[in-house]
Amino acid sequence: MDTLNRTPKISLKDVNKVYKSKKGDVQALKDLDLSVKEGEFLVIVGASGCGKTTLLNLVAGFDSATSGEVLLDGDPVTGITPECGMIFQQYALFPWKTVQENVEFGLKMKRVPKQERQEQGEKYIELVGLTGFEKSYPHHLSGGMKQRVSIARSLANDPKVMLLDEPFAALDAMTRQVLQEQLVHIYEKHRKTILFITHSIDEALLLSSRIVVMTARPGRIAQEIVNDLPHPRNADVQLSERYMELKRTIWDNVQAEVMKSMEVEIG
Numbered sequence: 001m002d003t004l005n006r007t008p009k010i011s012l013k014d015v016n017k018v019y020k021s022k023k024g025d026v027q028a029l030k031d032l033d034l035s036v037k038e039g040e041f042l043v044i045v046g047a048s049g050c051g052k053t054t055l056l057n058l059v060a061g062f063d064s065a066t067s068g069e070v071l072l073d074g075d076p077v078t079g080i081t082p083e084c085g086m087i088f089q090q091y092a093l094f095p096w097k098t099v100q101e102n103v104e105f106g107l108k109m110k111r112v113p114k115q116e117r118q119e120q121g122e123k124y125i126e127l128v129g130l131t132g133f134e135k136s137y138p139h140h141l142s143g144g145m146k147q148r149v150s151i152a153r154s155l156a157n158d159p160k161v162m163l164l165d166e167p168f169a170a171l172d173a174m175t176r177q178v179l180q181e182q183l184v185h186i187y188e189k190h191r192k193t194i195l196f197i198t199h200s201i202d203e204a205l206l207l208s209s210r211i212v213v214m215t216a217r218p219g220r221i222a223q224e225i226v227n228d229l230p231h232p233r234n235a236d237v238q239l240s241e242r243y244m245e246l247k248r249t250i251w252d253n254v255q256a257e258v259m260k261s262m263e264v265e266i267g
Protein backbone atom coordinates (compact mmCIF):
# COMPACT_ATOMS: atom_id res chain seq x y z
CA MET A 1 0.00 0.00 0.00
CA ASP A 2 2.79 2.29 1.01
CA THR A 3 4.69 1.88 -2.25
CA LEU A 4 1.45 2.27 -4.20
CA ASN A 5 0.78 5.60 -2.60
CA ARG A 6 4.23 6.77 -3.41
CA THR A 7 4.05 5.92 -7.10
CA PRO A 8 3.41 9.20 -8.87
CA LYS A 9 0.45 9.30 -11.22
CA ILE A 10 2.67 10.68 -13.97
CA SER A 11 6.42 10.69 -14.05
CA LEU A 12 8.98 11.77 -16.60
CA LYS A 13 12.58 10.75 -16.02
CA ASP A 14 15.49 12.16 -17.94
CA VAL A 15 13.29 12.76 -20.96
CA ASN A 16 14.74 14.03 -24.22
CA LYS A 17 12.75 14.80 -27.32
CA VAL A 18 14.45 15.63 -30.58
CA TYR A 19 12.40 16.36 -33.69
CA LYS A 20 14.12 15.44 -36.93
CA SER A 21 13.37 17.86 -39.69
CA LYS A 22 14.84 18.80 -43.08
CA LYS A 23 16.28 21.97 -41.58
CA GLY A 24 18.04 19.95 -38.90
CA ASP A 25 17.27 18.54 -35.50
CA VAL A 26 15.20 20.45 -32.97
CA GLN A 27 15.74 19.51 -29.35
CA ALA A 28 12.40 20.29 -27.74
CA LEU A 29 13.01 18.71 -24.32
CA LYS A 30 16.29 18.03 -22.57
CA ASP A 31 16.88 15.82 -19.52
CA LEU A 32 13.46 16.69 -18.21
CA ASP A 33 12.32 15.30 -14.85
CA LEU A 34 8.84 15.80 -13.56
CA SER A 35 6.40 13.93 -11.40
CA VAL A 36 2.75 14.57 -10.73
CA LYS A 37 1.01 13.07 -7.72
CA GLU A 38 -2.45 11.59 -7.86
CA GLY A 39 -5.08 14.28 -7.35
CA GLU A 40 -2.65 17.10 -7.95
CA PHE A 41 -3.54 20.11 -10.11
CA LEU A 42 -0.22 20.87 -11.73
CA VAL A 43 0.11 23.88 -13.99
CA ILE A 44 3.05 24.27 -16.34
CA VAL A 45 3.99 27.78 -17.41
CA GLY A 46 6.54 28.57 -20.04
CA ALA A 47 7.36 30.74 -23.02
CA SER A 48 6.04 29.90 -26.45
CA GLY A 49 8.07 27.16 -28.12
CA CYS A 50 9.67 25.83 -24.92
CA GLY A 51 8.23 22.34 -25.35
CA LYS A 52 4.98 22.40 -23.33
CA THR A 53 2.83 20.76 -25.99
CA THR A 54 5.59 18.25 -26.67
CA LEU A 55 5.58 17.27 -23.00
CA LEU A 56 1.81 16.83 -22.96
CA ASN A 57 1.86 14.79 -26.16
CA LEU A 58 4.37 12.41 -24.60
CA VAL A 59 2.17 11.91 -21.53
CA ALA A 60 -0.92 11.43 -23.73
CA GLY A 61 0.96 8.87 -25.81
CA PHE A 62 0.49 10.82 -29.07
CA ASP A 63 4.25 10.79 -29.53
CA SER A 64 7.22 9.06 -27.92
CA ALA A 65 10.36 10.37 -26.25
CA THR A 66 13.71 10.13 -28.01
CA SER A 67 15.15 8.88 -24.72
CA GLY A 68 14.10 8.66 -21.10
CA GLU A 69 11.00 7.33 -19.42
CA VAL A 70 7.40 8.51 -19.44
CA LEU A 71 5.33 6.61 -16.87
CA LEU A 72 1.68 6.54 -15.99
CA ASP A 73 1.02 4.84 -12.63
CA GLY A 74 4.56 3.51 -12.86
CA ASP A 75 4.04 1.86 -16.26
CA PRO A 76 5.62 3.11 -19.50
CA VAL A 77 3.29 5.00 -21.79
CA THR A 78 3.31 3.09 -25.07
CA GLY A 79 0.39 4.65 -26.89
CA ILE A 80 -2.83 6.57 -26.46
CA THR A 81 -4.65 5.41 -23.36
CA PRO A 82 -8.25 6.03 -22.26
CA GLU A 83 -6.77 6.94 -18.84
CA CYS A 84 -5.86 10.37 -20.22
CA GLY A 85 -8.33 12.91 -21.51
CA MET A 86 -6.83 15.63 -23.64
CA ILE A 87 -8.32 19.08 -24.12
CA PHE A 88 -6.83 21.38 -26.74
CA GLN A 89 -6.97 25.11 -27.34
CA GLN A 90 -8.91 24.46 -30.54
CA TYR A 91 -11.92 22.59 -29.36
CA ALA A 92 -11.60 19.56 -31.65
CA LEU A 93 -15.31 18.75 -31.70
CA PHE A 94 -17.04 16.82 -34.46
CA PRO A 95 -18.81 19.60 -36.38
CA TRP A 96 -21.44 17.21 -37.79
CA LYS A 97 -22.43 15.91 -34.36
CA THR A 98 -24.69 17.62 -31.84
CA VAL A 99 -23.49 18.60 -28.37
CA GLN A 100 -25.04 15.44 -26.93
CA GLU A 101 -23.49 13.24 -29.64
CA ASN A 102 -20.09 14.83 -29.13
CA VAL A 103 -20.24 14.28 -25.38
CA GLU A 104 -21.43 10.68 -25.78
CA PHE A 105 -18.88 9.83 -28.45
CA GLY A 106 -16.35 8.06 -26.21
CA LEU A 107 -19.10 6.11 -24.46
CA LYS A 108 -20.48 4.99 -27.80
CA MET A 109 -17.02 3.77 -28.79
CA LYS A 110 -16.93 1.80 -25.55
CA ARG A 111 -20.33 0.33 -26.49
CA VAL A 112 -22.08 1.70 -23.43
CA PRO A 113 -25.83 1.01 -23.89
CA LYS A 114 -27.86 3.90 -25.27
CA GLN A 115 -29.90 4.62 -22.15
CA GLU A 116 -26.85 4.79 -19.89
CA ARG A 117 -24.93 6.81 -22.46
CA GLN A 118 -27.70 9.38 -22.58
CA GLU A 119 -27.87 9.65 -18.81
CA GLN A 120 -24.11 10.09 -18.53
CA GLY A 121 -24.10 12.59 -21.38
CA GLU A 122 -26.82 14.66 -19.77
CA LYS A 123 -25.05 14.58 -16.42
CA TYR A 124 -21.86 16.07 -17.84
CA ILE A 125 -23.69 18.53 -20.06
CA GLU A 126 -25.40 19.77 -16.91
CA LEU A 127 -22.11 19.89 -15.01
CA VAL A 128 -20.65 22.31 -17.54
CA GLY A 129 -23.83 24.37 -17.66
CA LEU A 130 -25.01 23.48 -21.16
CA THR A 131 -28.42 21.98 -20.40
CA GLY A 132 -30.79 23.08 -23.18
CA PHE A 133 -28.07 22.94 -25.85
CA GLU A 134 -28.01 19.14 -26.26
CA LYS A 135 -29.30 19.27 -29.83
CA SER A 136 -27.17 22.24 -30.96
CA TYR A 137 -24.30 21.84 -33.40
CA PRO A 138 -20.84 23.24 -32.61
CA HIS A 139 -21.04 26.03 -35.20
CA HIS A 140 -24.00 27.49 -33.31
CA LEU A 141 -21.98 27.77 -30.10
CA SER A 142 -19.57 30.40 -28.84
CA GLY A 143 -15.92 29.52 -28.21
CA GLY A 144 -16.53 29.22 -24.48
CA MET A 145 -19.47 26.89 -25.02
CA LYS A 146 -17.48 24.73 -27.42
CA GLN A 147 -14.73 24.41 -24.87
CA ARG A 148 -17.30 23.38 -22.26
CA VAL A 149 -18.47 20.66 -24.64
CA SER A 150 -14.85 19.44 -24.92
CA ILE A 151 -14.58 19.35 -21.15
CA ALA A 152 -17.88 17.46 -20.81
CA ARG A 153 -16.82 15.01 -23.49
CA SER A 154 -13.55 14.38 -21.75
CA LEU A 155 -15.20 13.94 -18.35
CA ALA A 156 -17.79 11.52 -19.76
CA ASN A 157 -14.93 9.12 -20.50
CA ASP A 158 -14.00 9.26 -16.82
CA PRO A 159 -10.27 9.79 -17.41
CA LYS A 160 -7.98 9.47 -14.42
CA VAL A 161 -5.80 12.21 -15.80
CA MET A 162 -6.88 15.36 -17.60
CA LEU A 163 -4.35 16.99 -19.89
CA LEU A 164 -5.21 20.52 -20.93
CA ASP A 165 -3.11 22.41 -23.46
CA GLU A 166 -3.83 26.15 -23.12
CA PRO A 167 -7.55 25.37 -23.20
CA PHE A 168 -8.77 28.89 -22.47
CA ALA A 169 -6.18 30.87 -24.43
CA ALA A 170 -8.55 31.65 -27.32
CA LEU A 171 -11.37 32.88 -25.08
CA ASP A 172 -12.20 36.41 -23.99
CA ALA A 173 -11.30 37.36 -20.42
CA MET A 174 -14.75 36.99 -18.91
CA THR A 175 -15.52 33.66 -20.52
CA ARG A 176 -12.10 32.47 -19.44
CA GLN A 177 -12.83 33.39 -15.84
CA VAL A 178 -16.13 31.51 -15.87
CA LEU A 179 -14.46 28.41 -17.29
CA GLN A 180 -11.59 28.63 -14.82
CA GLU A 181 -14.08 28.67 -11.96
CA GLN A 182 -15.93 25.73 -13.49
CA LEU A 183 -12.73 23.75 -13.81
CA VAL A 184 -11.82 24.38 -10.18
CA HIS A 185 -15.31 23.23 -9.22
CA ILE A 186 -14.96 20.06 -11.32
CA TYR A 187 -11.54 19.42 -9.81
CA GLU A 188 -12.84 19.80 -6.28
CA LYS A 189 -15.78 17.51 -7.01
CA HIS A 190 -14.00 14.77 -9.00
CA ARG A 191 -10.37 15.04 -7.85
CA LYS A 192 -8.83 14.09 -11.16
CA THR A 193 -5.12 14.44 -11.62
CA ILE A 194 -4.74 17.50 -13.81
CA LEU A 195 -1.83 18.63 -15.94
CA PHE A 196 -2.65 22.05 -17.31
CA ILE A 197 -0.57 24.20 -19.62
CA THR A 198 -0.78 27.94 -19.88
CA HIS A 199 1.36 30.96 -20.58
CA SER A 200 -0.71 33.01 -18.11
CA ILE A 201 0.79 33.35 -14.66
CA ASP A 202 -2.53 34.56 -13.24
CA GLU A 203 -4.26 31.49 -14.61
CA ALA A 204 -1.58 29.28 -13.04
CA LEU A 205 -1.99 30.99 -9.66
CA LEU A 206 -5.76 30.78 -9.82
CA LEU A 207 -5.99 27.08 -10.66
CA SER A 208 -3.01 25.13 -9.45
CA SER A 209 -1.92 23.25 -6.38
CA ARG A 210 1.62 23.38 -7.79
CA ILE A 211 3.27 25.38 -10.54
CA VAL A 212 6.20 24.38 -12.68
CA VAL A 213 8.04 26.91 -14.82
CA MET A 214 9.78 25.51 -17.88
CA THR A 215 13.03 26.83 -19.30
CA ALA A 216 13.35 28.15 -22.83
CA ARG A 217 13.92 25.44 -25.45
CA PRO A 218 15.19 22.86 -24.91
CA GLY A 219 12.63 22.61 -22.15
CA ARG A 220 13.49 21.53 -18.64
CA ILE A 221 12.05 22.44 -15.28
CA ALA A 222 13.33 25.85 -14.14
CA GLN A 223 11.29 26.28 -10.98
CA GLU A 224 8.66 24.52 -8.90
CA ILE A 225 6.29 26.31 -6.58
CA VAL A 226 3.72 24.89 -4.20
CA ASN A 227 0.72 27.17 -4.56
CA ASP A 228 -0.43 27.76 -0.99
CA LEU A 229 -2.98 30.46 -1.82
CA PRO A 230 -6.25 29.83 0.01
CA HIS A 231 -9.50 28.87 -1.77
CA PRO A 232 -11.67 30.33 -3.12
CA ARG A 233 -9.11 32.43 -4.95
CA ASN A 234 -11.31 35.46 -5.22
CA ALA A 235 -10.46 39.13 -5.70
CA ASP A 236 -9.25 39.43 -2.08
CA VAL A 237 -6.75 36.63 -2.58
CA GLN A 238 -5.66 38.11 -5.90
CA LEU A 239 -4.86 41.37 -4.18
CA SER A 240 -3.04 39.77 -1.28
CA GLU A 241 0.68 40.16 -0.64
CA ARG A 242 1.29 36.45 -1.01
CA TYR A 243 -0.29 36.53 -4.47
CA MET A 244 1.90 39.41 -5.57
CA GLU A 245 4.96 37.73 -4.13
CA LEU A 246 4.30 34.46 -5.97
CA LYS A 247 3.48 36.29 -9.17
CA ARG A 248 6.71 38.26 -9.03
CA THR A 249 8.86 35.17 -8.40
CA ILE A 250 7.28 33.32 -11.31
CA TRP A 251 7.43 36.34 -13.58
CA ASP A 252 11.14 36.85 -12.89
CA ASN A 253 11.79 33.28 -13.96
CA VAL A 254 9.53 33.32 -17.00
CA GLN A 255 10.96 36.64 -18.14
CA ALA A 256 14.52 35.35 -17.84
CA GLU A 257 13.55 32.35 -19.98
CA VAL A 258 11.77 34.46 -22.58
CA MET A 259 14.90 36.61 -22.91
CA LYS A 260 17.02 33.49 -23.36
CA SER A 261 14.71 32.17 -26.05
CA MET A 262 14.92 35.49 -27.89
CA GLU A 263 18.70 35.37 -27.76
CA VAL A 264 18.54 31.91 -29.30
CA GLU A 265 16.28 33.17 -32.09
CA ILE A 266 18.32 36.30 -32.76
CA GLY A 267 21.47 34.17 -32.48
Ligand SMILES: Nc1ncnc2c1ncn2[C@@H]1O[C@H](COP(=O)(O)OP(=O)(O)O)[C@@H](O)[C@H]1O
Nearest residue numbers: 019021026028047048049050051052053054055
Ligand atom coordinates in the same frame (compact mmCIF):
# COMPACT_ATOMS: atom_id res chain seq x y z
N1 LIG B 1 6.69 17.98 -35.32
C1 LIG B 1 7.68 18.85 -35.13
N2 LIG B 1 8.76 18.89 -35.94
C2 LIG B 1 9.77 19.76 -35.74
N3 LIG B 1 9.80 20.65 -34.72
C3 LIG B 1 8.77 20.65 -33.87
C4 LIG B 1 7.64 19.77 -34.03
N4 LIG B 1 6.75 20.03 -33.01
C5 LIG B 1 7.30 21.02 -32.29
N5 LIG B 1 8.49 21.39 -32.79
C6 LIG B 1 9.39 22.42 -32.23
O1 LIG B 1 9.71 22.03 -30.90
C7 LIG B 1 9.72 23.16 -30.04
C8 LIG B 1 8.70 22.97 -28.93
O2 LIG B 1 7.39 22.98 -29.48
P1 LIG B 1 6.09 22.91 -28.58
O3 LIG B 1 6.17 21.71 -27.72
O4 LIG B 1 4.92 22.99 -29.49
O5 LIG B 1 6.21 24.23 -27.68
P2 LIG B 1 5.12 25.03 -26.83
O6 LIG B 1 3.90 24.19 -26.74
O7 LIG B 1 5.78 25.29 -25.51
O8 LIG B 1 4.88 26.33 -27.55
C9 LIG B 1 9.43 24.36 -30.92
O9 LIG B 1 10.65 24.95 -31.28
C10 LIG B 1 8.74 23.77 -32.13
O10 LIG B 1 8.95 24.54 -33.27
Ligand SMILES: [Mg+2]
Nearest residue numbers: 052053054165
Ligand atom coordinates in the same frame (compact mmCIF):
# COMPACT_ATOMS: atom_id res chain seq x y z
MG1 LIG C 1 1.94 24.57 -27.28
